[in-house]
Amino acid sequence: MNRLPENWRLFDSAEEVAQYTSHKIMELADEAISERGAFHLVTAGGTTPLSIYRILAELDKSQSTTMNWEKWHIYLGDERCLPKNDPERNSVSLNECWLGKSRIPRSQIHMIPAELGAKEAAANYEKIVKGIFFDCVLLGMGEDGHTASLFPDHNHEHEQKHLVQTEFHSPKPPAERVTLSSKCLSQSRHLFKLVTGGSKQNAVGKWLAGTALPIAEIQATHTQVFISEDSLPKKVSSPTTE
Numbered sequence: 001m002n003r004l005p006e007n008w009r010l011f012d013s014a015e016e017v018a019q020y021t022s023h024k025i026m027e028l029a030d031e032a033i034s035e036r037g038a039f040h041l042v043t044a045g046g047t048t049p050l051s052i053y054r055i056l057a058e059l060d061k062s063q064s065t066t067m068n069w070e071k072w073h074i075y076l077g078d079e080r081c082l083p084k085n086d087p088e089r090n091s092v093s094l095n096e097c098w099l100g101k102s103r104i105p106r107s108q109i110h111m112i113p114a115e116l117g118a119k120e121a122a123a124n125y126e127k128i129v130k131g132i133f134f135d136c137v138l139l140g141m142g143e144d145g146h147t148a149s150l151f152p153d154h155n156h157e158h159e160q161k162h163l164v165q166t167e168f169h170s171p172k173p174p175a176e177r178v179t180l181s182s183k184c185l186s187q188s189r190h191l192f193k194l195v196t197g198g199s200k201q202n203a204v205g206k207w208l209a210g211t212a213l214p215i216a217e218i219q220a221t222h223t224q225v226f227i228s229e230d231s232l233p234k235k236v237s238s239p240t241t242e
Contacts, residue, residue: 004232011229012228012229014228017048017226021194025052026059026067028189032135033071039073040073040075040134040136043077044077046140047196047197049138053098053099057098070105074109075129075180076111077179079091079121079178079179080149080174081115081174112125112178122166136188136191138192138194140193141193141203143203145215145216147218148185148214149179151167151170162181163184164180164184167179182217189220191220191224194226194227200231201232
């Protein structure tokens with residue numbers, strides 16, 4: 001393939017990806033709260049998502065926005081099985097850059113209790129996400145095409161009916177993790193796949209060539225890929241962007 005699919009949007013930089021995604025999240029939140037009375041957002045780990053959360057944090061504390069933050073519900077796409085306050089946990093990063101000072105009620109911020117170990121944490125979180133159809137899911141992508149803690153060629157057949165799955169052999173430490181399943185992450189009105197950085201070019205090339213990567217398998221009602229120019233293989237051209 002030498003041209004991007006129509007649902008891919010190309011940006012000059014990771015900063016532009018973060019700015020645009022933040023804007024879209026706010027739009028979707030307004031729409032969801034107006035139509036259904038709540039906004040359910042699944043967060044992702046990684047550098048670009050953290051930039052998004054810092055932007056949302058500024059909007060959260062601003063008095064100029066009319067957003068009803070008390071109607072937001074936050075979930076994690078995955079978590080590392082580490083002590084509760086370990087700086088490598090996604091929950092710690094989220095709290096530090098946004099949620100620790102947010103107007104979102106603490107009872108509506110649903111962290112994965114990964115300090116309990118993968119099996120117990122997954123069983124606990126399954127009860128939380130069961131029956132939820134998310135309004136927006138954010139997914140990043142690793143250099144190998146993994147997303148959340150769903151890795152290429154890792155078999156979850158024994159958990160295929162579960163919304164929350166365990167990972168005991170992550171290629172990067174820590175080995176033990178908890179992740180929402182592909183099925184669970186697909187249960188969303190909108191899915192934004194965020195791809196930034198030159199180290200992603202090889203995985204993007206495989207994805208566009210049709211390789212079965214975890215990032216490619218997850219599809220929501222409306223799925224979009226927001227990618228920065230430096231992540232794109234040189235031989236791929238972009239569709240016209242508005």
